[in-house]
Amino acid sequence: MKKLLSLTSTMVMLILTCVAAMGLEPMTATIRVMNGSLYDYVIIGEHPKATDGYDNAYDTISPGNLNASMGQPFISVIISHPDWKPAMRELRGDIRSMAKKQEWQLIITSSLPKGTPLNVAFQKKGNTLPQGMKLLLKEEATSKEHDLGRWSYMIEAPGPGAATKLLIIAEEP
Numbered sequence: 001m002k003k004l005l006s007l008t009s010t011m012v013m014l015i016l017t018c019v020a021a022m023g024l025e026p027m028t029a030t031i032r033v034m035n036g037s038l039y040d041y042v043i044i045g046e047h048p049k050a051t052d053g054y055d056n057a058y059d060t061i062s063p064g065n066l067n068a069s070m071g072q073p074f075i076s077v078i079i080s081h082p083d084w085k086p087a088m089r090e091l092r093g094d095i096r097s098m099a100k101k102q103e104w105q106l107i108i109t110s111s112l113p114k115g116t117p118l119n120v121a122f123q124k125k126g127n128t129l130p131q132g133m134k135l136l137l138k139e140e141a142t143s144k145e146h147d148l149g150r151w152s153y154m155i156e157a158p159g160p161g162a163a164t165k166l167l168i169i170a171e172e173p
Contacts, residue, residue: 024098024172025130030123031148031168033077033108035116035157040065040077041123043093044104044168050095054084060093068111075110075118075157080165106166114159120166121152132173140165 028045043060050058067074079091096102108118122135129135135149141164146153148168158164 024100026098027127027129027133027170028095029127029129029135029168029170031077031106032119032121032123033075034119034121035075035110035112038073038075038112040075042077042079042091042104042106043095044079044102044170045093045095046098046102046170047095048098050097052096054081054088055095058093058095059088059091061088062090062092073111075108075112077106077108080105080107101169101171103170104168106168108155108158108164108166109162110157111160112157114157114162116157118155118157119152120148120155122148129170130172134169134171134173136169136171138167138169140167145169 024046026045026047028043030041030043032039032041045058047058062078065074065076068076079094081089081091081094090107094104110116110118112118120137129149133149134147137146137148137153138144139155155164155166
């Protein structure tokens with residue numbers, strides 16, 4: 001038993017040392033999708049104790065959209081995990097393990113007419129991006145990449161009943 005504990009603690013130290021040696025740092029980023037005063041958001045990030053699966057301590061299940069439920073105008077953005085258990089497929093917050101590159105798939109729906117401008121922005125206040133980390137937005141429809149860490153980006157609302165897919169990529173140097 002002592003050898004097993006010693007081996008386990010040695011492995012944990014080795015993993016943490018490797019992450020530190022790679023220069024990876026924790027990060028959090030709030031991505032907000034808005035039109036005027038109407039908005040929704042998700043939180044993405046990396047933490048040394050998080051996994052790429054669902055972690056009760058780090059991840060947040062999407063509560064749904066109250067405006068949509070009440071028939072009011074809405075914007076909804078979720079982090080999609082279609083291959084996970086049904087209750088965990090739509091997240092508001094998704095914190096992952098430390099990696100040189102991570103990707104999050106966002107699904108945006110809205111009651112706004114098709115073509116209405118939506119601003120997708122990284123909220124700098126209260127978030128932590130390690131120096132040199134790139135935060136890119138990639139449109140599924142066009143495969144164009146945009147530097148979300150420096151500028152917000154305008155997309156068009158998909159229209160009621162439709163969805164827009166975006167990929168957010170965090171990449172450390």
